[in-house]
Amino acid sequence: MEIVIPPFDLKSISPIMSISIAAIFILLIDVFFRRTFKDRLGYISFLVVIATGFVVYTQIGQNVYSFSNMFVVDNYSVFFNLIFLLSTALVILMSDNYIKQEGVNYGEYYTLILFATVGMMLMAGGADLLTIFLGIEMMSISLYVLAGFTRDKLRSNEASLKYFLLGAFVTGFMLYGIAMLYGATGTTNLKEIATFITENSGQLNPMIVVGASLLIIGFGFKIACVPFHKWSPDVYEGSPTPVTAFMSTGPKAAGFAVFLRVFLVALPDLEPKWSIILWVLAVITMTVGNLVAISQTNIKRMLAYSSIAHAGYALVAIIVGGEFGIASLLFYMLAYTFMNLGAFAIIIVLGKKGEENANIEDFSGLGYKHPLLAIAMCIFMFSLAGIPPLIGFIGKFYIFSAAIKSGFIVLAVIGMINSVISVYYYLRVTVVIYMKKPIREFSPLSLSPLIIVAIIFTICGTVYFGIFPSKIIAFAQQSAVLY
Template sequence: MTVTLDILPVLPELFVALCGLILVLIGVFRSGDPTRPIATLSIMTMVTAMLLVWALGPDRQTGFGGLFVADRFAAFAKQLILLGSILSTALAIPFLEREKTTRFEYPVLVLFATLGMMVMVSANDFMSLYMGLELSSLPLYVLAAFHRDSPRAAEAGVKYFVLGALASGLLLYGISLLYGFSGTTSFLGLARSFEDLSGPPAVGIVVGLVFVVAGLAFKVSAAPFHMWTPDVYEGAPTPVTAFFSVAPKIAALCLLTRVMVEPFAAMTDQWRQVVVALAVISMLVGAFAALTQSNIKRLMAYSSIGHAGYILVGLAAGSVLGVQAILIYLTIYLFMNIAVFAVILSMRRMGRHVEGIADLAGLSKTNPAMAFVMAVLMFSMAGIPPLAGFWGKFYVFMAAIEAGLYPLAVVGLVTSVVAAYYYLRIVKVMYFDEPVESFDHPIGSAPVVAMSVGTMVVLGFTFLPAPLVTGAKAAAAALFPTG
C-alpha cells in the first residue's frame, strides 16, 4: 500500500514514459511511414496526461522518498507544458510532410522531452531536478538538428549541444558546492539549513547558488547566457523552433521559480540581486538586439529573450504576487507564441518556406485574415492594451512595485517601448508596404486552429481574466505554504 501511495503522484509521468516506449516499438515494427499515426497517439498520450495531472487533485503529495512533489504549482506548469507540446506537435506534422522529412522519431522525441520537463517542474531535490533536466535536454539537441541534411540545422544542433553541456556543467558544479556546504541536496533540507543560519551564509553557498542560477539561466535563454538562442531558433526547423519557444522555456522558468522560492527562501536578498541583473540585461538585449533583424525567426529569438527578462521581473519580487504574475505571463505567452509560429509556418511561396520580414509585405491585401491575426499578436507582444500581452506585463511590473523594485519596473517599461518598435514594424510592413506575391494556402487545419485560438485568447482575456488569475494565485500559493 505504501508503494502505491508513493507512486501515485508520479502517475502522469509513468504513463507518458510507458506510452513513449510503446510508440518507439510501434514505429520500429510498423511498415510504411508511421509518423502521422504515432504523432496522433503521442498527442492522445499528452491529452490523457493532462487529465491525470488534473485528477491528482490540489493537495501536495510527494513520491520516491521525497524526490518528487505534486502540488498546484507543478500541476499548473505541467498543463502549460503539455498544451505547448500538443499544439507544436500538431503544427509540425503537416510541415514535415511537405518538406519530406517525416520520421516517426519526431513525435517520440517531443514526448520524451515533455516527460523530462514534467519531472523538472515536480523536482523536490537537486538529483531529480538534474535527471529531469537532462531527460528533456537530450531529445531537444536531436530535434534542433532534425533536418540532418541541412547545414543550418546541423550547426544549430551542435551549438545547442555544446552550450547546453556547458550549462549542465555549471549547474552540477553549483549543486556540488551546495551539497558540500549544506550536506543535503533536498529542497526541504536546504530550506531548513538556511533558516537555521544565525549570520550570513557561507561563501561556498552563495557561489554555489550563483552557479545554479547561471546554469538555469542558459535553459531559460536569459542574457548574458542567451548566445545559443538566435542561432538555434534560426537554424532549427520551424516547428522545432515553435516547440523550443514554448514548452522548454515554460518548464525552465517554472523550475527556476521553484528552486529560488522553495529551498532558498531564506536567501532571497542574496539571489534577488542576481535575478535583477539577469532581468535587466535580458530586457535590454531583447529590446535593442532585435531592432536590426530581418529574419522573423531570429527576431522571435530576441523577443523570447526579452520576454524571459519580463518574467524574471516577477521572480525578483520573490512573493506570491510575483509567482502568480509569472504563471499568468507564461500562459498568455504560450498562446501568443504558438499563434505567431502558426503564421510563420504558413509563410510559403511557390512551395518554398520563406522567413524574411520583408516577405510579409502587403499581406493585408493578399491575405487579410492572416494579416489581422499577426497584427493582433504583434500588438499583444508589444504590450498594448487592452490585449492580453498588456496584462502579462502589468502583473509582473505590479509585483516588482509591491516589492519596492521601482528601478526594475522602470527599466521594464522603457524596454517595452523600445521593443514595440520592431513589433509595430511588422504591422507596418503588412499594411503599408507594396504587396509581394501571395502565400500558398495553409495545408491542414492545425495552423488555422492555432491562429484562431491564440487570437481569441489575446482578445478575450481582458473580458474573462478570472479563471486564469484565480488559478495562477492558487498555484503560486503552493510555493508559500506559510504565506
C-alpha cells in the same frame, strides 16, 4: 541486512508515466507498423497529450511529496504541467504538416517531443536537485536532437551543434553548483537545504554562495537571459520552425519553474544576495533583448530576441517573489505560450518546402493577399507588444503591478520603458504586412486542418483571456503557494 524499500506513490507521477509510455509505444509503432500508421502518429500523440491534460487536471488541490521527498505534486507544478501540455499539444498540431512537407516524417519526432515534455514535468515537480537535474537533461537532450531534425540542412545541423556544445558546457557548471551545495549542506533535497541554511545562518559557508551563483548560470542559460543568451538566436533561427516554437514556450517555462522553485524553496535565506544579481540580470536581459531585436531582419531571429526580452520581464516576477510574484509568473508563462505559438504557427503556414519565408520583408503585402492570416499575425504581434485588451497586456500589467506593490519601482519603470521600445519592432511587422507592396508572389499556403485548429485556438486564447482574465488569475493565485 534488511533492505527496506521506501514507499512510492505512482499516482503522483501518473501524467509523467502516461506520456513516457506513449512515447515508447509511438517509437515501437513506427518501427513495426510504419506503413499503416505513418501519417497518424501525430494524432495519437495529440490524443495522449490531451488525455494526460485531464489526468493533470484531477491533480489540482493535491499537495503530495512522493518518492522519498524527491518529487512533489502541488498546484504550482500542476499549473506548469498544464502549460507544458498546452504547448506540446499545439506544437504537435503545427508539426504534422511541416514534417511531411520537409520529408522528415519519422516517428521519433513525436517521441522526442513527448520525452522533452516528460523532462519538463519532472523539472516542475522536482523537489530534489537530483530530480531537477534529470528533468533538465531529459528535456535538453531531446531538444538537441529536435534542433537538428531536418538533418540534410546545414542550418539545422549548425543549430543543433551549437545548442549541444553550449548546453553541455553549461550543464557542467550547473552540476558543479549542485556539488557545492551538497558539499556545504550534505543534502540535495531543496527543503533540507533551506533548513540547513536557516539553522547555520551564523556563519554562511562561501561554498553555498558559489553553488548558488553556478546554479544561476545553469538556469539562466535554460531561460536564455543575458549574458547567457548567445545560443538562442542561432538555435531559434536554424531549428525547424515547429521546434523553435516549442523551445521558446514549453522548455522556457520549465526553466522558470525550476529557477523559481529552487531559489524560493532552497535558498530563501540568501534572498538579499541573489535578488540583487537577478535584478541586474533582469534589467540587462530586457534591454539587450529589445535593442538587438530592433535590428533583426529574420523574423525567427527577431522572435528569439523578443523571447529573451520576455525572459527579462518574467525574471522581474521571480525577484518580486511571494504570492503575487509567483502568480504573475504563472500567468505570464501561459500568456506567452498562447501568443508566441500563434506567431510561429503563422510563420509555418507561410513557409514552403525547403524555404521558410523567414525574412520580415517576405511578409510585405500579406494584408492584401491573405487578409485573415494578416489579421491573425497582427493580433499576436500586438499581444507580444503588450497592447490591450490582449493577453500579453494583462500578463505585463500583472507583473509590473506586483513589482510596484513590493516596492521595486525602478525595476517596474525600466520594464515599462522596455515594453515601449519593443512596440517598435513588433509594429514593424504589421507595417510591412499592410503598407508595403508585395516584393514577390506568395507561394501557395501550406495549410492543413490541424494547423488551422492551432491558430484558431491560440487566437481565442489570446483574445478571450485578454478580455476575461479573472478565471486564470484566480487559478494562478491558488497555485502560487510552493508546498
